[in-house]
């Protein structure tokens with residue numbers, strides 16, 4: 001097989017990243033933006049030892065479930081994966097992806113509840129971070145082209161609320177007129193790196209954070225009052241200074257230029273304050289449904305001691321605080337622990353305490369001090385739990401473990417480890433927080449073998 005050769009073939013499978021897979025001369029060829037059942041002519045673009053990559057040269061017969069992408073930049077942008085498919089077709093793929101992970105990686109056969117779909121495939125995100133660049137002597141912002149840091153100017157991302165685009169389109173020419181320059185990665189020069197917007201789903205409060213290499217506060221002085229008059233929902237304008245040569249968007253230095261330091265929102269009925277630095281699920285209504293599935297699996301009666309590991313700002317545990325005797329949250333980021341404590345206090349929750357540190361280490365300490373949680377919630381990052389955490393958690397002999405995970409593969413791996421320690425994976429439910437993209441979340445119920 002050689003580059004630029006064209007083959008007629010059929011897509012027979014799908015990777016977890018959302019690329020279609022076909023077999024040509026015994027080789028797996030990955031073709032993005034296709035669907036199982038497509039017959040097509042594929043142009044080979046890259047050949048490696050045991051697999052290759054292709055692109056669609058001509059679609060001969062489209063599979064069921066295809067639709068016209070509702071975004072003009074779908075092909076260039078790395079954000080969405082499934083906009084060429086109906087939401088039904090996308091949901092089936094994600095449901096199967098979660099099932100495959102537990103059956104193949106975990107060797108587990110729990111009950112799979114049907115996927116919980118998002119309310120909408122558009123406008124559901126509460127947060128956007130637009131990279132800024134200079135093109136043809138103008139400030140532009142949009143998104144990075146696939147596998148690159150070239151900015152494609154485009155503000156009307158289908159995943160974001162339309163209001164975000166209105167703010168950006170109003171703001172950019174005024175920043176330019178005020179003499180603000182775009183940051184340039186190659187030379188580490190210029191000022192403005194990203195425009196970062198967040199909006200409370202329930203409150204409507206919006207924050208604008210300008211991520212800069214060095215302060216542009218003075219240049220912004222004439223622009224800000226006009227911005228606030230134009231967009232009264234922007235109640236917090238901050239500047240985040242990130243002077244490093246790095247891919248990480250935010251730096252540590254945060255100053256408030258106008259309005260409040262934070263915005264307020266409610267999550268599962270609890271009031272939360274969000275600084276631009278706080279972790280917060282990007283799809284609020286669907287996160288609330290995710291946590292509701294977690295509560296259903298936890299089956300709390302009011303008498304339990306609940307341990308919430310990887311608790312972030314405490315949103316999951318706090319949503320269950322009224323249904324337990326007491327709650328202990330554990331989180332490694334000190335600011336998030338502070339937020340969790342504040343969120344508890346603000347909502348009059350008095351039966352919660354929070355510890356800052358590594359989940360495994362704190363769980364081990366709790367276990368050694370005789371703490372016996374009835375239910376343990378685990379919401380680890382993509383890489384999953386480490387062996388020490390699994391060991392300490394199982395050693396506390398909880399009745400139930402509820403795992404919430406944004407990575408079905410590591411969740412299945414960890415559930416297999418728990419199975420060897422006497423915990424049965426009973427139920428798994430996929431929850432789609434990221435409609436249109438390749439990501440899917442799942443909730444798992446494990447119970448201790450009697």
Ligand code: SAH
Pocket residue numbers: 279280281309310311312313314315316330331332333336357358359360379380381
């Ligand atoms: N449960 C929260 C946050 C989930 S994200 C929510 O739903 O909003 C995962 C969290 O795990 C992050 O807050 C991250 O800071 C934290 N984390 C990552 N590694 C950790 C570790 N080793 N020990 C404790 N917390 C960790």
